Amino acid sequence: MNGDIEKIMISEEQIAVKVKELGGILAEEYRDKNPLLICVLKGAIIFMADLIRQMDIRCEMDFMAVSSYGSGTESSGMVRILKDLDTSVQDRHVIVVEDIMDSGLTLSRLVELLRHREAASVKVVTLLNKPDRRKVEITPDYSGYDIPDEFVVGYGLDYAENYRNLPYIGVLKPEVYAK
Numbered sequence: 001m002n003g004d005i006e007k008i009m010i011s012e013e014q015i016a017v018k019v020k021e022l023g024g025i026l027a028e029e030y031r032d033k034n035p036l037l038i039c040v041l042k043g044a045i046i047f048m049a050d051l052i053r054q055m056d057i058r059c060e061m062d063f064m065a066v067s068s069y070g071s072g073t074e075s076s077g078m079v080r081i082l083k084d085l086d087t088s089v090q091d092r093h094v095i096v097v098e099d100i101m102d103s104g105l106t107l108s109r110l111v112e113l114l115r116h117r118e119a120a121s122v123k124v125v126t127l128l129n130k131p132d133r134r135k136v137e138i139t140p141d142y143s144g145y146d147i148p149d150e151f152v153v154g155y156g157l158d159y160a161e162n163y164r165n166l167p168y169i170g171v172l173k174p175e176v177y178a179k
């Protein structure tokens, strides 16, 4: 696992500081709004788990699974709903929680869907943002780190379903892709 990593881009300590900061900002903004945090499975699960514990307010969580990447490193452009929400978003203040905004396709489709379902408000929080890769016009409402156009793994992010359990954000050695 660790041996497959070429470099650590964002350390465990840096992530913790940023997650605490984002949690504090969201708690302030959403106090008394009982927001519904939607975790976009699977990548956002680790971020969601840490973020929600840094929000000292009443809030709820739900989960959605969508897929655009399959097992590769390029978005297919199609966003399929693999698992839908259990909760109605109608008249709810929704915060979509993501690990990364890359092409922006996943989040733009998701935000559109949640607005169509008549959420009171829809905002996006992402730990990582890759603005250079955007294919649609969308900006995260809250973002942890802007990162360069490199494929990253760890802290929920996978390559072919592996490496999600690394506690930091890293870049794989090129030979890993050749396997």
Ligand SMILES: O=P(O)(O)OC[C@H]1O[C@H](OP(=O)(O)OP(=O)(O)O)[C@H](O)[C@@H]1O
Pocket: 040, 041, 042, 043, 044, 066, 067, 068, 069, 070, 075, 098, 099, 100, 101, 102, 103, 104, 105, 106, 107, 157, 158
């Ligand atoms: O901005 P985009 O180009 O749409 O890419 C971002 C999305 O792609 C990844 O998920 P993926 O669909 O690979 O599923 P996963 O979360 O289960 O890994 C990532 O977790 C985001 O959800």
Ligand code: HPA
Pocket: 069, 100, 102, 150, 151, 152, 153, 157, 158, 159
């Ligand atoms: O850089 C990335 N790493 C892992 N999954 C991703 N999905 C979009 N971008 C990425």
Ligand SMILES: [Mg+2]
Pocket: 040, 041, 042, 043, 044, 099
């Ligand atoms: Mg994802």
